[in-house]
Amino acid sequence: xxxxxxxxxxxxxGAALCGTLAACGGSDSNGDESRPAPVPDKQINDAIGQLDKxxxxxxxxxxxxxxxxxxxxxxxxxxxxxxGTRLVGSGQPVDADTVFQLASVSKSVGSSVxxxxxxxxxxxxxxxxxxxxxxxxxxxxxxxxxxxxxxxYSHRSGLPDHAGDRxxxxxxxxxxxxxxxxxxxxHPFRGSYFYTNFGLTAAAESVAIAAGIDWATLSEQVLxxxxxxxxxxxRYADFAARSNRALGHVKVNGKWVQGLGTMPDAQSPAGxxxxxxxxxxxxLAMMLGNGVFNGRRIVEEKxxxxxxxxxxxxxxxxxxxxASFYGYGFNVGTTAANRPSYSHSGAFGVGAATNFLVVPSxxxxxxxxxxxxxIGVPETLTAQFFDLVQFGSIQRDxxxxxxxxxxxxxxxxxxxxxxxxxxxxxxxxxxxxYAGTYRNDYYGPIQVVDQGGSLVLSIGPxxxxxxxxxxxxxxxxxxxxxxxxxxxTISKASFLSDRVTLEYYDEDGVGTFIR
Numbered sequence: 261x262x263x264x265x266x267x268x269x270x271x272x273x274g275a276a277l278c279g280t281l282a283a284c285g286g287s288d289s290n291g292d293e294s295r296p297a298p299v300p301d302k303q304i305n306d307a308i309g310q311l312d313k314x315x316x317x318x319x320x321x322x323x324x325x326x327x328x329x330x331x332x333x334x335x336x337x338x339x340x341x342x343x344g345t346r347l348v349g350s351g352q353p354v355d356a357d358t359v360f361q362l363a364s365v366s367k368s369v370g371s372s373v374x375x376x377x378x379x380x381x382x383x384x385x386x387x388x389x390x391x392x393x394x395x396x397x398x399x400x401x402x403x404x405x406x407x408x409x410x411x412x413y414s415h416r417s418g419l420p421d422h423a424g425d426r427x428x429x430x431x432x433x434x435x436x437x438x439x440x441x442x443x444x445x446x447h448p449f450r451g452s453y454f455y456t457n458f459g460l461t462a463a464a465e466s467v468a469i470a471a472g473i474d475w476a477t478l479s480e481q482v483l484x485x486x487x488x489x490x491x492x493x494x495r496y497a498d499f500a501a502r503s504n505r506a507l508g509h510v511k512v513n514g515k516w517v518q519g520l521g522t523m524p525d526a527q528s529p530a531g532x533x534x535x536x537x538x539x540x541x542x543x544l545a546m547m548l549g550n551g552v553f554n555g556r557r558i559v560e561e562k563x564x565x566x567x568x569x570x571x572x573x574x575x576x577x578x579x580x581x582x583a584s585f586y587g588y589g590f591n592v593g594t595t596a597a598n599r600p601s602y603s604h605s606g607a608f609g610v611g612a613a614t615n616f617l618v619v620p621s622x623x624x625x626x627x628x629x630x631x632x633x634x635i636g637v638p639e640t641l642t643a644q645f646f647d648l649v650q651f652g653s654i655q656r657d658x659x660x661x662x663x664x665x666x667x668x669x670x671x672x673x674x675x676x677x678x679x680x681x682x683x684x685x686x687x688x689x690x691x692x693x694y695a696g697t698y699r700n701d702y703y704g705p706i707q708v709v710d711q712g713g714s715l716v717l718s719i720g721p722x723x724x725x726x727x728x729x730x731x732x733x734x735x736x737x738x739x740x741x742x743x744x745x746x747x748x749t750i751s752k753a754s755f756l757s758d759r760v761t762l763e764y765y766d767e768d769g770v771g772t773f774i775r
């Protein structure tokens with residue numbers, strides 16, 4: 261996903277925010293070096309004591325509709341609080357039991373499920389995905405045979421950035437998306453890092469099949485129930501049924517309004533968990549306990565340690581920041597105080613932003629969940645908090661750093677965005693010239709239909725009906741708004757003889773459809 265500190269081009273963000281921004285990167289250790297000096301208790305207590313004000317400041321500027329925060333220290337929950345509202349205009353307050361969608365923080369939670377299965381002997385991190393998901397196929401036959409759970413959980417399989425996400429937006433289900441990944445060109449296997457929701461999902465599904473149950477049930481049985489996480493689920497239907505749930509919001513004309521919502525069951529292991537901060541505090545306590553919670557072993561320590569150890573470089577050093585690393589579903593590295601850490605962010609463009617940060621040598625972890633689209637609020641809070649824990653004062657203008665980093669996520673896509681239509685465009689051909697059914701192995705067929713003198717594009721299994729507007733000659737345009745297409749996105753539809761190339765769907769060179 262490139263080399264910028266903000267990993268993840270758009271939604272389901274979360275490979276996320278290292279280098280100059282998050283407290284990760286700069287080390288491939290998991291804490292085996294000499295232990296840093298203890299942080300004074302007073303410094304930690306003072307940091308916790310400032311959370312109310314830090315959160316209140318962020319709620320007012322840049323602002324989000326609602327936020328919940330929890331801090332765990334030495335295995336105990338020492339701070340939980342909700343701020344703002346679950347739904348703008350409803351008067352419904354957020355509290356520590358309010359359930360939020362976690363987005364890509366689900367990857368870290370799910371990784372601990374896999375670690376449990378590794379510890380139980382059901383699989384290993386190095387088990388080939390095909391051992392239990394034999395139909396899983398990539399475009400390289402040799403890679404297909406050997407790609408492991410570890411490769412997909414560390415995003416080093418060679419699949420391109422966010423492979424499969426746009427298929428999900430089109431309405432395809434999980435199995436269909438995973439099967440279509442075989443049509444995508446691969447980057448170097450184990451020699452590149454590209455963040456993928458559906459690659460990781462394939463690995464998790466293989467683990468679930470090995471266990472003989474579905475992923476959501478496996479997560480319940482080995483993690484949520486043993487930890488007492490009664491408000492946590494990997495099924496969207498459970499989130500939708502919660503009376504105390506935070507609904508997603510986006511900004512329109514500078515005001516927060518309810519977003520479209522997203523049902524991420526197709527990639528549940530990567531982005532489908534919902535939970536409260538009271539529940540997530542229990543998970544963080546287990547993580548700080550190296551797999552032990554309230555004196556009970558939940559996850560085998562060695563399997564969990566592998567997940568929070570650097571497995572691949574996620575971004576090279578540059579612009580004054582060190583290299584960033586990724587484990588199995590976790591960002592890992594060291595803080596500015598040279599303390600080993602691990603973390604993850606999550607975001608839905610239609611209204612969720614989440615972040616947790618763990619610094620084991622301090623015995624402290626924090627999580628912040630919000631119901632506004634990603635503008636950097638939870639990351640700012642966790643970074644400010646750990647500055648106070650480690651240094652006694654906030655070291656950087658985190659709000660500005662994160663706001664600048666996240667600004668690109670809300671930008672519309674397309675080479676024609678902001679362009680003025682030609683004053684004297686070349687005329688289009690007769691509309692019947694363009695009409696017909698066009699095939700594409702990866703995206704499936706599309707239809708171009710003349711409806712009363714205007715062309716309409718029909719795409720996806722739902723299908724989506726997208727009016728085409730003439731631009732110039734054989735080039736038409738259409739607009740999209742969905743999880744991966746920010747408002748204002750414009751795509752070209754360029755016709756040539758028996759084919760049409762859809763710019764928005766051509767990011768990996770597979771956007772040409774043939775009649």
